Amino acid sequence: MHYFSWLLLLLPVTSWGSETTDFETQMAQVDHTFFQRAFNECDFEYLRQHISADLVFYHDQGGVQNAETFLQNTKNNICSNPKVKPLRELIPGSLASFPLYKNGQIYGAIQHGDHAFYLRSDDGTKVLTSTAKFTHTWLLNQGSWQLAQALSYDHQSPDADETALLKVMNEAGVTALGIGVITNGRVESTQVLGTLDGKVPAPENTLFKVASLTKPIVTLVTLKLVHAGKLSLDEPLSDYWLDPDVKNDAQAHLLTPRILLSHESGFDNWRRMSKTGKLTFNYVPGEGFGYSGEGFEYLRMALENKFEMPIEQLAQNYVFEPAGMIDTHFWWNDQVDNKRYALNFDEHGKPYPLNKYYEANAAANLITTIGDYTLFMQYILQQQQLMPELYGLMIAKKRKLSQQHYFSLGWEILANLHEGEDAILHTGKDPGVNALTLFFPKSKNGYVLLMNGDNSMPVMEQVLPTLYLGSQLWSRR
The missing domain is CATH 3.40.710.10 (DD-peptidase/beta-lactamase superfamily)
Structure with missing residues (x-):
């Protein structure tokens, strides 16, 4: 059986929200509601109400379909066997929505993204069957979003x-x-x-x-020690460790777990990278930023000494x-x-x-x-x-x-x-x-x-x- 990954959307008969409604959030809900009800739950009355009578659907494997053909193929290929049911899931983070304006008013939207299709058996297990890209054109019709054009392409098997x-x-x-x-x-x-x-x-x-x-x-080890009350983010580590290269530098007493975790120690990444080949301060600890492995090693020595x-x-x-x-x-x-x-x-x-x-x-x-x-x-x-x-x-x-x-x-x-x-x-x-x-x-x-x-x-x-x-x-x- 061939399962057309038809595509998409249209939110129920909800009107365009207030001016404070976030466009992308609402369009994400359009996508979710339409696929859930029409594709995953096979609500044909909902589907019929939320596609344009002039719908054109382009599928890279199933050809071109109009609204009636689209409805018929959905019934025959997507919803014919409830024991082995195709499901659609949007691939998180892939959806992008773009408003269409006329005279300063939104009349439609374009969406594109990626989604995955699964087969769910009657025992509840599901298996990935394909992924695909989609592009849709939506139009507002008396306050309701309707799918006017859909493209489904680049189908790939796992x-x-x-x-x-x-x-x-x-x-x-x-x-x-x-x-x-x-x-x-x-x-x-x-x-x-x-x-x-x-x-x-x-x-x-x-x-x-x-x-x-x-x-x-x-x-995380350091933060868990802080959470356990055994360490403070701001306690001086000089009580537990002073590297021989900086033991006579007063700035060594400024080093704390917070400063070292934040890469604000003043050290080079590794001491071998300094001109002298020794550990030195390039700035006052806490007053600059420099990614430093030495800082984490300094922290390790202090923790190991403190907790033995x-x-x-x-x-x-x-x-x-x-x-x-x-x-x-x-x-x-x-x-x-x-x-x-x-x-x-x-x-x-x-x-x-x-x-x-x-x-x-x-x-x-x-x-x-x-x-x-x-x-x-x-x-x-x-x-x-x-x-x-x-x-x-x-x-x-x-x-x-x-x-x-x-x-x-x-x-x-x-x-x-x-x-x-x-x-x-x-x-x-x-x-x-x-x-x-x-x-x-x-x-x-x-x-x-x-x-x-x-x-x-x-x-x-x-x-x-x-x-x-x-x-x-x-x-x-």
């Missing part, structure tokens, strides 16, 4: 999407890709594509090195165990399985030598799986209820870096995306390592991308548009 992605990965020299998706605060899916080394298939529990994605772990416990154990107690993470490691201990590690590749697809390390670093070198790190991101979102005040500080726009670009406690922020969202994110990059993790506080959506190659941009370009607000993130790259 297998086709994966085949295209694997081809891009191969061309980019990225052999393994982990993708974790969170929807409404809960892990929706995790998967690993590709191979560990160009030959051996990558298992679901592939181990990735994630570089600076270590820092969000240490950030290594960062690995602190992380286990305050993050790994409560989040359900069982396969994340700060260094190559005997639990790191070489046979599951995704080797790292340069931009030409040549492998880097495997470099094992045997000491923890608070700023880099974490080894984890896509399953574990996605659980970590789920746990991050749970902090909205578990420690709301500190969660609020973590997503606050503490320091402005540029237009719509900020830094908070341990996280970067891209502000004012579609849907009223801010993206709270962190990246990780080392030779042969590219990683991205982010979440959206409003929707509680998020995702994690882990790759084992230098040439990540072609892969990002392929993957991001399939994820929540990913197209807009890509445009801001």
